[in-house]
Amino acid sequence: MRPVLRLWLPLAVVLSVALWLVLAARMLPVAQWPAPPFDPQVMSLDQILMAFGMMPRGVIALLAGAALGLSGAILQAVLRNPVADPTTLGISAGAQLALVLATILAPGLLAWGRWPVAMTGAGLAAALVLAIGARRGFAPVTMVIAGMLVGMTASAIATAVTLSQGQYLLSLVIWNGGSLVQQDWSGVQALALVLAAGGIGAALLARPLRVLSLGVEGAGGLGLNVAVVRVTAVALAAWIAASVSAELGLIAFVGLAAPALARTAGARGIEQFLALSPPIGALILSVCDGLVLAIAGQGGEMFPTGALTGLIGGPLLIWLLPRLRGSTPPGTEAAEGPAPRLVRPVRLLVTLGIGLVLAALILIWIGRVPGGWAVLDWDSLRAFLPMRAPRLIAAASAGAALALAGAILQRLTANPLASPEVLGVSGGASLGYAAVIFLAVAPGAALLAIGTMAGGAVALALVASFVSRRDMPAERILLAGIAVSALASAVLSAMMAVGDARSWAILNWLSGSSSAVTMPAAMALAALAATVLGFTLAARRWLGVLPLGADVAGGLGLPLRRARLILILLAGVATGAATVLVGPLSFVGLMAPHLARRVGLARPRDHVTGTALIGAALMLAADFGARMAGFPYELPLGLFASLIGAPWLIWLMMRSVR
CATH class of the missing domain: 1.10.3470.10 (ABC transporter involved in vitamin B12 uptake, BtuC)
Incomplete structure (x- = not known):
């Protein structure tokens, strides 16, 4: 010893x-x-x-x-x-x-x-x-x-x-x-x-x-x-x-x-x-x-x-x-195997985009009433549209933002398990939200959004700064994220134990819901998701080179420090903005990049775009399930994203490697 x-x-x-x-x-x-x-x-x-x-x-x-x-x-x-x-x-x-x-x-x-x-x-x-x-x-x-x-x-x-x-x-x-x-x-x-x-x-x-x-x-x-x-x-x-x-x-x-x-x-x-x-x-x-x-x-x-x-x-x-001494001992276990690679990914991306739009239109037209299911007529649609459109836009935008953050983190760390939830970003965003609730008097939506985004960025920066100075394998980077997440969860539990109105506000937010979102807030989140997608596509060369390792990336002339900082900020901002709406329970940031990779979207540009579309679709379906499954009660939005995406990803992983 x-x-x-x-x-x-x-x-x-x-x-x-x-x-x-x-x-x-x-x-x-x-x-x-x-x-x-x-x-x-x-x-x-x-x-x-x-x-x-x-x-x-x-x-x-x-x-x-x-x-x-x-x-x-x-x-x-x-x-x-x-x-x-x-x-x-x-x-x-x-x-x-x-x-x-x-x-x-x-x-x-x-x-x-x-x-x-x-x-x-x-x-x-x-x-x-x-x-x-x-x-x-x-x-x-x-x-x-x-x-x-x-x-x-x-x-x-x-x-x-x-x-x-x-x-x-x-x-x-x-x-x-x-x-x-x-x-x-x-x-x-x-x-x-x-x-x-x-x-x-x-x-x-x-x-x-x-x-x-x-x-x-x-x-x-x-x-x-x-x-x-x-x-x-x-x-x-x-x-x-x-x-x-x-x-x-x-x-x-x-x-x-x-x-x-x-x-x-x-x-x-x-x-x-x-x-x-x-x-x-x-x-x-x-x-x-x-x-x-x-x-x-x-x-x-x-x-x-x-x-x-x-x-x-x-x-x-x-x-x-x-x-920590050692890691995984040497052996002959096989990895997940190579993911399929589509020759013409544009066709699939267009299909995903069209499917997303059609799904949104269908979810606007149908609903559940005390007497059962109903398809809205034109007059009813006009009456319900101001209530349904903002939450659908917000849910899709939040899903796209979380998915983009997950894709960025997985390529940044070359770790297929990296996601905002796993690397502590969602936990940090939660702490930022809770800190604003406890420190500010009657905080508004803008202040809560700023606090949540700042918390996510700080948590990710903490993990990144810790592992960047050391040559650590992927599982130890994962341990750092798990540790940050555990710390954030413990602090939140202690805050909620106070039992006053602020604790109930945090508890209600943790479940995630888009029911109270307004159209200006939904459009702001959509604009932010689109901006993050644009910056991510612009950084596609970085995302393609970084998984090859720091030595290869540096040898190819990649500005490592600046690239990592920009990508960390992008992931932190995207996670924080989405977490304000859906809470920290969703695992879209883990599931969507994997699903995009498993369906053949391998190149950075195609992978990032497909990830955003799949994340938006997951959250649209989750929003519909949250509204309908427990009618007249509304269930957590992030929870239903897990229910939809996780079984699919489990099924994909169960398929034999060829």
Whole structure:
């Protein structure tokens, strides 16, 4: 272990224990602490709260953190992917979807408890991600793309089902936060058994995983059944993560940060890696929960512990990025394979453009009324046009802007996983919006737009400046974006925990809606999207050369610093402007460039133009679904963009590489 971390880890242990002791002593003097076995009949109220609330909470924080750390370590070891964890692979979102569907649509399924339901959801999500990964040789970037798409689709469906029943998004905010509040010791006992069984399983898998680290062909040559090892390891990790989700809700980031810290701490070999990740995960979650309780004080807990993990883990992971040892070990996994390239892309682009216009006209003419579906007559159309036209223009413009930002970022970083959402741009834009809400008195639309665009540009500039000074592979750039996103999400959760009118304004905006947009605002967004498209087309040479690497680009005379700065500003402005309308939930910036590439639009000019058209079409369809699916309630616009585009992209990824 490195000398600095020999001191760091004991200090973290001391901090965790001291924090809990101080908080427990503040709640009840040490002399009055109850001793086991606990008998409520002879205990005071404060002693009952200590024995069945504070004490099991302190223990379950350690157990849940250790379980998530072990789950993340197993996934990273078996998939040879340093950014794999239950969150990025969609496992936690699958468990969430199953629990939400059971709670709302079939509560009788919960008669046997939440665990079987959560296991089913997590298992199905993991199986789908593995099926996609198997078609692409389990390439690391492909696995994370598949996991994010599966997780995004599951979260979108869970949100849609909840909101369609008239429940508000606040319920999902609480669930996603992950609360460690306890009322007895049953959760501790359950997670202790899970951690013990998971530890035994990890120990049995250690030797096969060490052989697998030699590569698929090398491991197969030594007689290892690679498929069985992968399925077994992923199933074990999914079971551990789903157990935590069933007991506590969603606690993100711990399964990603703990293995990263284990590598930095000097773990050599699979055994040390699997052994060191759980205690580090336990420390991370325990410290976070202690800080939540310390902030809450006597006023009660204001936000769940999971909302704080990003505040600590995000900056920590950014600091650790240049110190991470190794990456994906050498192997023979195949990448996604070359995308098709159309000989005459103009024909497809014209078709996309005509289809977009026809779709907009159709969506203006048809609608849903209390008596069912209706096609508007001419008089009704004239009456409804002032209301429908602005939101359709705004939705299409926002989709085009987000798609262009995603295309710029993917070519700028040569990373097919880059998008405004993944690289923290949407998170930064959200922080900019929230900062204006909290700092300005009655802010107007212009001020909110400026704040949102500035936040997106600053977040992207932070990630770009961090990675530009270091020679980092794509997965570490991705980790930086994930860290920024986690930090932004944690800050937003803390802001919304205040509970006043400003918090509700942020919560309402997070779901994304175009219902209140005016025609001047819609036309302004359309003009901005067109301007970004024009600048992007003008920079098509840069976008064609930058994916070849800095050395090649510089050798061809490309002004690297200026090109990167201009493209970063373009992506930040486009994301910020669109985020004001649709909120940060949409993944159009990830989906549209991939869809354009998979249908054969490869050259920069064709790719950028097709990406903008596909992004606009996704948002038009999402706007229609948001208005009609939950009628008379209106569902989130960004959510429906995920529901439409993600399954299509999953299907494309499932197709065999020829």
